[in-house]
Amino acid sequence: xxxxxxxxxxxxxxxxxxxxxxxxxxxxxxxxxxxxxxxxxxxxxxxxxxxxxxxxxxxxxxxxxxxxxxxxxxxxxxxxxxxxxxxxxxxxxxxxxxxxxxxxxxxxxxxxxxxxxxxxxxxxxxxxxxxxxxxxxxxxxxxxxxxxxxxxxxxxxxxxxxxxxxxxxxxxxxxxxxxxxxxxxxxxx
Amino acid sequence: xxxxxxxxxxxxxxxxxxxxxxxxxxxxxxxxxxxxxxxxxxxxxxxxxxxxxxxxxxxxxxxxxxxxxxxxxxxxxxxxxxxxxxxxx
Numbered sequence: 001x002x003x004x005x006x007x008x009x010x011x012x013x014x015x016x017x018x019x020x021x022x023x024x025x026x027x028x029x030x031x032x033x034x035x036x037x038x039x040x041x042x043x044x045x046x047x048x049x050x051x052x053x054x055x056x057x058x059x060x061x062x063x064x065x066x067x068x069x070x071x072x073x074x075x076x077x078x079x080x081x082x083x084x085x086x087x088x089x090x091x092x093x094x095x096x097x098x099x100x101x102x103x104x105x106x107x108x109x110x111x112x113x114x115x116x117x118x119x120x121x122x123x124x125x126x127x128x129x130x131x132x133x134x135x136x137x138x139x140x141x142x143x144x145x146x147x148x149x150x151x152x153x154x155x156x157x158x159x160x161x162x163x164x165x166x167x168x169x170x171x172x173x174x175x176x177x178x179x180x181x182x183x184x185x186x187x188x189x
Numbered sequence: 190x191x192x193x194x195x196x197x198x199x200x201x202x203x204x205x206x207x208x209x210x211x212x213x214x215x216x217x218x219x220x221x222x223x224x225x226x227x228x229x230x231x232x233x234x235x236x237x238x239x240x241x242x243x244x245x246x247x248x249x250x251x252x253x254x255x256x257x258x259x260x261x262x263x264x265x266x267x268x269x270x271x272x273x274x275x276x277x278x
Contacts, residue, residue, distance in 0.1 A: 023260075034257035038249060127232070134235035141242045154210040157238060161217050164245040171252040178259045 007048060007166040014044035014076045015170070021075050039063060043072045045167045046143075054152065055160045058144025207231075214238055 018040025022033060043063050046056035060077070063069035138153060139145030142160050145153060211234050215221060218237045221229050 030257050030261055033261060034253045037256050037260075038253035041249065041253065127230075130232045131235065134232050134239065137239045138235055138242075141239055141246075151206055151210065154207070154214060157242075158210070158213055158217065161238075161242065161245070164242070164249070168245065168248050168252065171249065171256065175252055175255050175259060178256065182259060182262060 004162070004166055004169075007163065008170050010048035011041075011044050011163075011166055012170050014047050015041055017076050018044055018072050021071060036068065039069055040072045040076070041167055041171060043069065043076050045163050047073075047077050048166075049159070049163065053156055053159050054148060055143045055145070055156045056163075058147075062143065217241075 019037070022028070022036045022040060028036065042059060046059040046063075049056035051057055060073055064073045135150065135153065138157060139148065142148075142153065142157055145156070148156060211231050214234055215229065218234070218241050220237050220241070221233065
């Protein structure tokens with residue numbers, strides 16, 4: 001489907017757009033620049049998925065919530081942003097949330113009626129609780145996780161991890177190259 | 190996406206589906222990739238996944254900090270253009 005190197009290239013292309021925005025505003029201190037770099041990297045990573053995954057759409061929606069993020073989203077996604085916005089991501093999210101809430105309450109009511117109170121079930125339910133707890137944790141670290149069912153969550157997590165690794169690879173190469181350039185320049189002086 | 194798939198199989202999600210996905214996750218996790226499958230529970234995989242994602246987030250954070258300091262010490266266009274050029278080639 002998508003090779004790691006093509007993912008890295010997609011990310012780099014989009015991240016450069018974001019970095020250009022960073023560099024155009026010259027009066028940033030180190031901390032503000034760090035936040036801008038990180039935000040632009042996340043938006044670039046998400047947009048490299050072209051709206052195909054839930055986590056990437058959620059990340060972009062979250063980033064658009066403040067002015068800085070919105071600037072990156074508009075720069076990096078450009079015309080795609082208008083199109084993806086028109087697909088009413090927000091409406092879908094609120095609809096999904098409502099459907100999820102409704103189905104959770106229905107399932108809870110059904111379980112109350114049919115739960116057997118035998119000791120054999122106890123160990124099984126403890127294991128299930130552990131998995132439930134860990135699943136909740138996973139949902140909190142994956143963007144948009146709270147709206148996903150178990151299967152989607154794992155699929156999205158797989159994709160998210162691969163994208164994060166591509167992001168880190170590129171950022172590392174960039175940092176190393178910048179360092180080498182800096183050292184070269186210092187030697188020239 | 191796959192929420193339609195789970196709705197088709199009723200309210201129960203296929204165990205095989207989950208086992209397959211969990212094994213794919215295990216392949217990505219550096220901590221438990223090489224351990225025997227029977228010895229690693231799904232709960233452990235989920236926990237390791239969360240830890241791994243958090244460590245990846247921290248790495249992005251550290252790299253952003255490092256880059257911020259590096260980029261603030263080089264001057265404007267020429268050096269950055271050279272770096273970017275060398276990366277794309």
